[in-house]
Amino acid sequence: MLKPRMFLKEECLNIKRLLDDTLRHAYGSAKSEEFYKECRARLNSLSAQVQVVDEANLAEIHTLASQINLLSDTITKIERSHIGELSWPFALVIKEMALEVCRENVKAAHELDPLFFFSANGGMFVYAVFPETKALSRRRIFNVVFPRSFKYQVLLHTILGHEIGHVAYAYHELKHELEAKVTTVLLHGSPFTSPSDLQAWLVNTYTQTLSGPALADAFARWRQEYFCDLFGLLIMGPSFLPAYRSLFHLLDHRGSRWSATHPPTMSRYSMLQDALTFLGWERWEGVNHQNLRQPLNSMYEPMRRHVSAIPPEMRILDPNQVKLATTALQDILRRMGKTLYVHPNADELNGIVTALLNGTPAICTKIEARKGKSKKRHLVNDPIDFRHILFAGWLAVYHDARDKDDLSLFKINRLCDRSILHQDAISTWSEHFEKEPVSSNVSN
Amino acid sequence: MLVAESNQQGEMRVLYGILARAAMERFGKVPKEETESRDIYFLGILRLLDMYRFDSIKSGAPVGILETPTFHPDYLASEQEDQGAIENALASTHASMRPNQTDKNAFVEEVKAALENVHKRGAGASTSARAIAKEFLEGLIQELKRSK
Numbered sequence: 001m002l003k004p005r006m007f008l009k010e011e012c013l014n015i016k017r018l019l020d021d022t023l024r025h026a027y028g029s030a031k032s033e034e035f036y037k038e039c040r041a042r043l044n045s046l047s048a049q050v051q052v053v054d055e056a057n058l059a060e061i062h063t064l065a066s067q068i069n070l071l072s073d074t075i076t077k078i079e080r081s082h083i084g085e086l087s088w089p090f091a092l093v094i095k096e097m098a099l100e101v102c103r104e105n106v107k108a109a110h111e112l113d114p115l116f117f118f119s120a121n122g123g124m125f126v127y128a129v130f131p132e133t134k135a136l137s138r139r140r141i142f143n144v145v146f147p148r149s150f151k152y153q154v155l156l157h158t159i160l161g162h163e164i165g166h167v168a169y170a171y172h173e174l175k176h177e178l179e180a181k182v183t184t185v186l187l188h189g190s191p192f193t194s195p196s197d198l199q200a201w202l203v204n205t206y207t208q209t210l211s212g213p214a215l216a217d218a219f220a221r222w223r224q225e226y227f228c229d230l231f232g233l234l235i236m237g238p239s240f241l242p243a244y245r246s247l248f249h250l251l252d253h254r255g256s257r258w259s260a261t262h263p264p265t266m267s268r269y270s271m272l273q274d275a276l277t278f279l280g281w282e283r284w285e286g287v288n289h290q291n292l293r294q295p296l297n298s299m300y301e302p303m304r305r306h307v308s309a310i311p312p313e314m315r316i317l318d319p320n321q322v323k324l325a326t327t328a329l330q331d332i333l334r335r336m337g338k339t340l341y342v343h344p345n346a347d348e349l350n351g352i353v354t355a356l357l358n359g360t361p362a363i364c365t366k367i368e369a370r371k372g373k374s375k376k377r378h379l380v381n382d383p384i385d386f387r388h389i390l391f392a393g394w395l396a397v398y399h400d401a402r403d404k405d406d407l408s409l410f411k412i413n414r415l416c417d418r419s420i421l422h423q424d425a426i427s428t429w430s431e432h433f434e435k436e437p438v439s440s441n442v443s444n
Numbered sequence: 445m446l447v448a449e450s451n452q453q454g455e456m457r458v459l460y461g462i463l464a465r466a467a468m469e470r471f472g473k474v475p476k477e478e479t480e481s482r483d484i485y486f487l488g489i490l491r492l493l494d495m496y497r498f499d500s501i502k503s504g505a506p507v508g509i510l511e512t513p514t515f516h517p518d519y520l521a522s523e524q525e526d527q528g529a530i531e532n533a534l535a536s537t538h539a540s541m542r543p544n545q546t547d548k549n550a551f552v553e554e555v556k557a558a559l560e561n562v563h564k565r566g567a568g569a570s571t572s573a574r575a576i577a578k579e580f581l582e583g584l585i586q587e588l589k590r591s592k
Contacts (some may be wrong), residue, residue, distance in 0.1 A: 048481050063458040078588035112487075129508040134456065136463070137482045159510065166508030172491070177499035213520035220503050221512070251511065261512040396573055 004061045005053060008068060012047040016071055019043065021080040034115055035078055038139050039388060045136055054202060070135045071166035077143060078117045086146040089421035090154045093386045094144065094164075097235065098129070100337035101168050102140075114140040117350035129163040131170035142167065152312040152413045154420065155393050158243045161236035165228030177332065182427050183227040186271075186325035189318050192226075192263075195219045202417045205313060206258045214260065226317070229268050231276055234329055238281050239390040241272060242299060242397075256314065266314040273307040274322040274421045278301075281343060289350040291357065294399035352384065352392035352419075355398060359407060361418040365424060381430035392419035447488040454591075456526050457533065463488040464581045467559070471574060473567040486563040489581070495553040496534040502527045533587035540583055553563055555580045 019039055038047045046067055053060050083091065095116045102114055109231035110428075128145040136139075144163075150156055187193060193414060195215050204207045210218055233240045248255075248265050255266035275283050282300045285294060333340035352362040393416040396402060397409060466485040474482055495501045502524065537549050543552055558576035562569040569577075 037480075041484060044478070045466070045481035045484040047464060048478070051509055053462075059458045060462060063455050063462065066455060067459070125511040131508060133566045134459075136459075136484050136488055138480065138487060163508040163510070172498040172500045175503075213524045214517050214519075216502075216524060217515065217520050221507075247510065260514050261507075297484040344560065 003055065004058070004065070005055050008050045008061065008064055009047075011065075011068055011072075012043060012050055015043055015068065015075065018072065018075055022075060028335055032140075035117065035141070038115060038137070038141065039075055039078075041138050042136055046071065067136055074135070074141060078141075080145075081119040083118060085148055086118055087154050087157065087417050087420075088118070089417060089424055090157050090386070091118045091146075092424060093420060094157070097337075097339055098142070098144075098164050098167055100339050101164055102142075102171055102174075109196060112140055116142045116144055118144045118146065119145045120151070124149070125247065126285075127157075127159050127163060127247075129160065129167050129410065131167050133170060138171075140277075151269055152410065152417050154194060154417045155390060155397070155409075155413055156243045156246065158236040158240045158387075159232070159247055161232030161240050162228045162244070163232075164235065165186060165231030166224065168231065169224055169227075174288065174390055178227065178329075181326050181328045181332065182225050182230070184283055185272055185328055186226055186230065186321055187223060187318060188321050190316050190321075192219070192223055192316075198222070208258060210260065211322060213369055218260045225262050226268065226271060229272055230322075230325060230329060233272055233339040234326065234333060235339050235341055237343070237387045237391055238276075238299075239387065239394050241276065241303065242394050245269070245303065255310075263316075264268065264314055266310045267316040269303075270310050270315045271317045271322055273303065274317070274319040275326050276303075277319075278323045278326055284343075284346070287346045289346055290397065291350050291353040291394065291401075294400055295353070298398040298400070299394060307400050318391045323401055331387070341387050343386070344385070344391070348384070349388060349392055349395075352389060353395045353399065356396040356412060356415050356419075359408065359411070359415070361415050361422055363419060363422045364393065372383055381426055383423055383427050384419070386420045386423070389416050389423070392416075448477070450501075454526050457529050457591060459587050460492055460528065460533075461585055462528060464584045464588070467563075468578065468581045468585070471562055471566070471569070471578070488561060489584075490559060490563075492530075492534070493552045493556055493559075496531065496538075497548050501531040501534075509571070529591035531587070533584060533591055537580060537583035537585045541579055 003060060027212065046064060049060075050064055052069075053064060055061075099113060124147050126145050126147050128143075128324075130141070130145070131141045132140050139402060144160065146157065167179060184193075186404070191197045198219050199210060199215055229244075232244070244369050248268075251257075252265045255269065256264050258264075282296075282304070284292075284296060287296070355362040365419065396407070396412050402412075466481075467489055470478070470482045472483060509525055538545075538548070542554075545553050555576060558573040558580070561573035562577045
């Protein structure tokens with residue numbers, strides 16, 4: 001048998017070779033250097049501890065082995081993440097949004113900003129954002145996972161808004177604030193204010209008995225799930241709902257399945273409907289655009305009817321508490337860059353839906369003359385929020401005029417994917433050449 | 445369960461013991477090639493202090509997966525026991541360092557400031573910062589050992 005400490009020393013050298021073989025050279029992204037540096041720092045810190053650990057201290061040796069395993073696992077997952085397997089325009093915008101949420105120390109000039117890598121796995125329900133909670137780290141590394149078969153299905157990707165809510169819970173100060181100002185308010189008066197209340201409710205509703213660690217775990221998880229649903233809705237906007245319902249209906253078609261990790265789906269639908277009503281997105285008073293009203297009704301009406309049929313025992317949260325929690329969460333999100341979804345101008349949205357129905361990606365730019373005597377022209381970039389593109393995409397899906405053969409769900413998804421890509425490219429170009437004219441001799 | 449996810453009983457408390465000891469050993473000036481490791485040790489302890497301050501040691505790790513698996517009760521029991529031991533070790537260190545100060549926030553602020561001073565300035569850190577950081581780390585190491 002190899003002596004454990006010698007074995008770990010050898011494994012640290014192996015990981016150094018692995019790191020040099022993979023992230024240093026072969027990972028093509030410009031960000032690979034950041035991953036390389038972070039993993040190298042982790043490896044150096046672990047190697048230093050392996051050098052000094054007492055050979056007889058098996059608990060420490062086991063713990064170091066576990067950390068070395070985690071690091072090796074992370075490096076290989078990063079190595080195997082291929083951006084070509086997923087919608088990378090969507091991955092980039094979701095990364096920007098997640099960064100705003102989980103920036104650990106604003107004062108640290110972003111040098112400790114977390115790192116994100118993206119991967120795709122098999123299965124429709126593999127959507128995930130894995131927060132690192134046990135690894136030694138300078139910068140946290142998050143793995144965002146998409147279903148491989150959904151490479152272009154960006155309309156469903158809005159479900160990741162819910163998973164980013166879990167990321168927010170990985171930051172202790174933010175979690176503390178969210179628990180106090182949002183989750184506790186949201187669940188006030190419900191059976192989820194204490195483990196004993198939850199236990200009583202579980203016995204009555206599911207004849208399930210949980211106790212000890214299992215009850216404590218279910219209590220924490222259920223509360224977090226409700227919060228993440230509200231979080232997803234507020235950062236992704238209306239397009240969160242059809243994605244959420246599409247996926248959850250396949251997971252739990254009755255909506256009342258017992259799970260120790262998630263509250264009943266029906267109760268979550270009900271809570272989201274209350275939030276939607278409060279936000280006023282459903283009715284959207286005064287909006288009667290040709291390409292908006294009918295698909296809005298077609299999208300929202302079945303949800304409303306479904307929720308109205310949910311039995312009272314599954315309407316667990318008080319609508320007034322949902323309203324208060326929504327307002328509190330909006331206030332918190334307002335200080336996190338552009339994470340809070342803002343409803344679009346109806347004319348703008350109508351234009352995007354029309355473009356999609358015509359089979360073209362939607363971008364919002366024009367070239368116009370500069371002010372003053374100069375005849376030079378410049379690009380006016382009025383970027384469309386990717387969430388408006390996705391909202392428009394869902395409206396196109398629900399539009400009666402959509403020729404389902406010609407404009408399939410797949411094509412709408414691709415058009416939305418392209419729209420996000422084009423918009424990002426134009427914004428990048430526009431920022432880079434902001435002071436430069438497009439051309440000095442563009443004619444009318 | 446993946447090997448990397450396995451959780452030997454008390455693994456996190458052992459890890460924090462390693463971190464605290466490693467931070468203690470790096471109070472002075474350190475070679476340039478060790479600055480990243482030093483960052484990791486100190487940041488690990490600073491994050492632990494925030495967990496203590498915000499009562500989030502025992503509340504479980506977030507799991508951002510759409511279809512979350514159910515964890516085995518033995519795994520949950522072991523993990524919660526580990527978390528409880530870490531929280532108790534911090535509370536005991538707090539009580540022994542500042543017996544009259546019940547405010548977690550004030551205690552954490554004081555210790556974090558001292559640790560950050562030592563982390564950033566190394567041998568140039570103030571004497572009082574070094575003393576507070578040393579007392580905290582030594583106390584934490586002792587309490588974590590006692591909980592095994």
